Amino acid sequence: MTRASVVGAGMTKFGVHDTPMQELFGEAAFAAFDDAGVGPDEVEALYFGNAMGGQTENVTHLGPQVATHVGLAGKPVQRYEDACATSANAFKNAVEAVESGRHDVVLAGGVERCTPETGLDTDAMTRIFASASHRQYEQPTGLTFPAVFALLTKRHMHEHGTTEEQLAHVAVKNHGHGSLNPKAHFGKETTVEEALDGPVVADPFRLMDCCPFSDGASAVVVVSDDLADSFDAPVDVTGVGHATDVVPLADKDTPHVTQAARDAATTAYDQAAVTADEVDFAEVHDCFTGAEVLASEALGLVEDGQGGIAAAEGRTRRDGEMPINASGGLKAKGHPIGATGTAQIVELTKQLRGTAGDHQLSGVECGVAHNLGGDAATTVVSVMEGRA
Amino acid sequence: MTRASVVGAGMTKFGVHDTPMQELFGEAAFAAFDDAGVGPDEVEALYFGNAMGGQTENVTHLGPQVATHVGLAGKPVQRYEDACATSANAFKNAVEAVESGRHDVVLAGGVERCTPETGLDTDAMTRIFASASHRQYEQPTGLTFPAVFALLTKRHMHEHGTTEEQLAHVAVKNHGHGSLNPKAHFGKETTVEEALDGPVVADPFRLMDCCPFSDGASAVVVVSDDLADSFDAPVDVTGVGHATDVVPLADKDTPHVTQAARDAATTAYDQAAVTADEVDFAEVHDCFTGAEVLASEALGLVEDGQGGIAAAEGRTRRDGEMPINASGGLKAKGHPIGATGTAQIVELTKQLRGTAGDHQLSGVECGVAHNLGGDAATTVVSVMEGRA
Amino acid sequence: MSAQDDIELPETLSYHDWAAAVREGQLLGQSCNDCDHVGGVPSGACQECGGRDLTTVELPTTGTVYTETTINVPPEGFQERGYQVVVVDLGDARVMARIVGEHVDIGDDVSLSGFIDTDDDHPAPTFEPDD
Amino acid sequence: MSAQDDIELPETLSYHDWAAAVREGQLLGQSCNDCDHVGGVPSGACQECGGRDLTTVELPTTGTVYTETTINVPPEGFQERGYQVVVVDLGDARVMARIVGEHVDIGDDVSLSGFIDTDDDHPAPTFEPDD
Numbered sequence A, B: 001m002t003r004a005s006v007v008g009a010g011m012t013k014f015g016v017h018d019t020p021m022q023e024l025f026g027e028a029a030f031a032a033f034d035d036a037g038v039g040p041d042e043v044e045a046l047y048f049g050n051a052m053g054g055q056t057e058n059v060t061h062l063g064p065q066v067a068t069h070v071g072l073a074g075k076p077v078q079r080y081e082d083a084c085a086t087s088a089n090a091f092k093n094a095v096e097a098v099e100s101g102r103h104d105v106v107l108a109g110g111v112e113r114c115t116p117e118t119g120l121d122t123d124a125m126t127r128i129f130a131s132a133s134h135r136q137y138e139q140p141t142g143l144t145f146p147a148v149f150a151l152l153t154k155r156h157m158h159e160h161g162t163t164e165e166q167l168a169h170v171a172v173k174n175h176g177h178g179s180l181n182p183k184a185h186f187g188k189e190t191t192v193e194e195a196l197d198g199p200v201v202a203d204p205f206r207l208m209d210c211c212p213f214s215d216g217a218s219a220v221v222v223v224s225d226d227l228a229d230s231f232d233a234p235v236d237v238t239g240v241g242h243a244t245d246v247v248p249l250a251d252k253d254t255p256h257v258t259q260a261a262r263d264a265a266t267t268a269y270d271q272a273a274v275t276a277d278e279v280d281f282a283e284v285h286d287c288f289t290g291a292e293v294l295a296s297e298a299l300g301l302v303e304d305g306q307g308g309i310a311a312a313e314g315r316t317r318r319d320g321e322m323p324i325n326a327s328g329g330l331k332a333k334g335h336p337i338g339a340t341g342t343a344q345i346v347e348l349t350k351q352l353r354g355t356a357g358d359h360q361l362s363g364v365e366c367g368v369a370h371n372l373g374g375d376a377a378t379t380v381v382s383v384m385e386g387r388a
Numbered sequence C, D: 001m002s003a004q005d006d007i008e009l010p011e012t013l014s015y016h017d018w019a020a021a022v023r024e025g026q027l028l029g030q031s032c033n034d035c036d037h038v039g040g041v042p043s044g045a046c047q048e049c050g051g052r053d054l055t056t057v058e059l060p061t062t063g064t065v066y067t068e069t070t071i072n073v074p075p076e077g078f079q080e081r082g083y084q085v086v087v088v089d090l091g092d093a094r095v096m097a098r099i100v101g102e103h104v105d106i107g108d109d110v111s112l113s114g115f116i117d118t119d120d121d122h123p124a125p126t127f128e129p130d131d
């Protein structure tokens, strides 16, 4: 069932930008407006994501600032923050706003600046990223975000025999995909040897297992099912699932199964009346290579325990049976935190329209986006399908 | 028309708390649960506000953390940030969620820690509060938040003849009110002389014109109109207006009219089918005494230009014709940023039920809450009425 | 002769252009080609009509004080106390600025006098009272 | 003789109680009186059933490594590199901790050895491998 439709999508190149956040967001929002053929007068509200502007640049109340920049001053604006799932949560709420008839046309999107252009070095940014772990029960150990996913991945390796080579294959695949995407932060392919030769960040993750610090923005125009046909190229949102899990991670039943992703996927698939088998491709939250392995299993795209093997065998490559992260994923496309969730929606929209350019997949009709926050304790899973 | 009902309300004492945010929030949430007679299993989602935990304590992704603490892990959680209007925005979205049938029972609330218990001194907190002004076009002047409202108030004084004595009367009134409210940060009355004798923070504001740095939390259980009658003491939300304005403030048409408040009030009154004359009492965002003057006019509770006079004449005192901030307001009750919006809803709920205790107003049937963010560029106005 | 005759104004006004101009003693705004509204700082869209067809304009460097306050409790990063922040009415647009020199009141005439960049390299224009 | 015999356990377990106990060489959790679920850190409600009738319990100070990683790129505030963070399975509950001493692998037996409080006075328990 169609819950809402995306009728316009835009994003900046992900990478290094020496530009204030409102200008970065403006580039994405105007691209989405133009793609949809709407002006700001037709857009009724903004559902906005930014994860860490307060910490990186002493910027809060950014919603009305970016709204002003794109001509939406006056309209209701809400900022969401759910760590790396920030703009997927904004998107979910945007979908609900048009589905319920509250609004007809809304803008959902996000922006973030994470590169040293903010003036912050790796140590400072590593602490800021760690703010999404528990202040009292996790941060005091010196935990970092690579380490959060390393803890999950190590247990997966222990239980299923997943190897560092398999993880490297995820990186190689996504860099290969990213090399076809002009919006990607990294445009260069890599090799398993190169990946396994990098310095260790938090074992088993080496440098090439980790997504980069990126700047960027993304935005989509979301309209109600009723209105969608009056636009040129609507793509339907048929399911959005959102679930959380216990924090801190030690208290989760089985941390590496990422239960929130399973719960969110079940909800999203049920709403869309699809099964994992009917999904043609997916954008998943590969902040670290191990995270893609866990996500591909949690979404049912690969059997439990087979995520690493599937990557190594090329089954999740763009020419495989279940292409994952054809955009390059967070790993190669980049991960400007608050922009990542809606950037996945931008990618699904373009793939389902057949307008993804050099990295277009062939014959795709149903795509899934998986965006997580924190130690996977927030996950939003969205199903999109071409409009019949 | 009833959009939703509040069936449970709770808050901590506002003041100084040496307690992690999840525990503070838990105190408010459990009070709301108990007041409503619900357990976490009946609550379907959390609409959560926290404005600056990232900056003050390096805490993000706090939504799932507080959800875990109150037994809501697993459920969808969204964190809102709109500076000082943070939890009013969460409340608005909670109301829409139950009104649309998305959820039946949700929790909305917020928490903040702003006192030196976080380890931050006045200079550091002053910079953090300034993050809600424009990073590029306002912060570089050395602007502070007292100064933002001083700029608005000075122009109001220039145009309408509002005096420092009148501002002092707002402080005296709200301290008087707060002395009757055991949850208030300040329990002590003050005098006009004392207020006018304080050190200048940003002229015309002296220390007593400014709300304190507070820690605290508040929460309300919000249910759909249909469900409300199955609870003991529902109070109806009949209107919620939300509007924004241009940022930075120099670009606003007429900054001191706080147009977003006027727009939000118009929407809220229209939804509730009430006029300002029918409002019996209001909780308004008196972060500074001048802000109460502007708000009382923007809401139509006092004629334009008469806000200061009304306060000086006692017309907005609890025994006056239009009681404003009977709780003590931000000025005396305190202003834990992300908790303030839903604390106003807690106050309206208790007043309309007749259970506000020592600071109960008599015969009130319709109350208004006004919560603003930034330089008033975000404002949420809510109308609540006793259930017939 | 105004600076406008000398230098090329950027077609799309960015913060970086604006900041560079402040450092050069110039205030740049944008005029909307659809409704003639003038904005005092760079934006992607007109605040009046939402239009994106904007022309960069040089704003006057003299104006009157629209509102003002003197700040005695500064944020971290600002050492001094007792500085005055104003909104200056430049005719078509307003800008926020710091006052250097004598204290000013609402309605006083002021002129652009330079800039400060104590805040992490972000410049803010400064004005001084006219005699 | 366990410490439980000596000291009074707080009825409602707060972070401050937990932290004070960590400094005393003790790990406190909560047992749910409705469903018997044990949580490894203080909470207001049971993670299993949402119940609020919780009893503070002393957790074992020995366990096995559930998962582990060694961190070479630390956050600001942590000077050293190459430290190991683990989740320790204590039987009924798990806790996150720092390893001091030899590197450990999943399944290894470890014992509570003390705490670190390099992070702004927030203590984290430390474990060391058993011989």
Ligand SMILES: [Zn+2]
Binding pocket: C032, C033, C034, C035, C036, C037, C046, C047, C048, C049, C050, C051
């Ligand atoms: Zn215009």
Ligand SMILES: [Zn+2]
Binding pocket: D032, D033, D034, D035, D036, D037, D046, D047, D048, D049, D050, D051
């Ligand atoms: Zn239980």
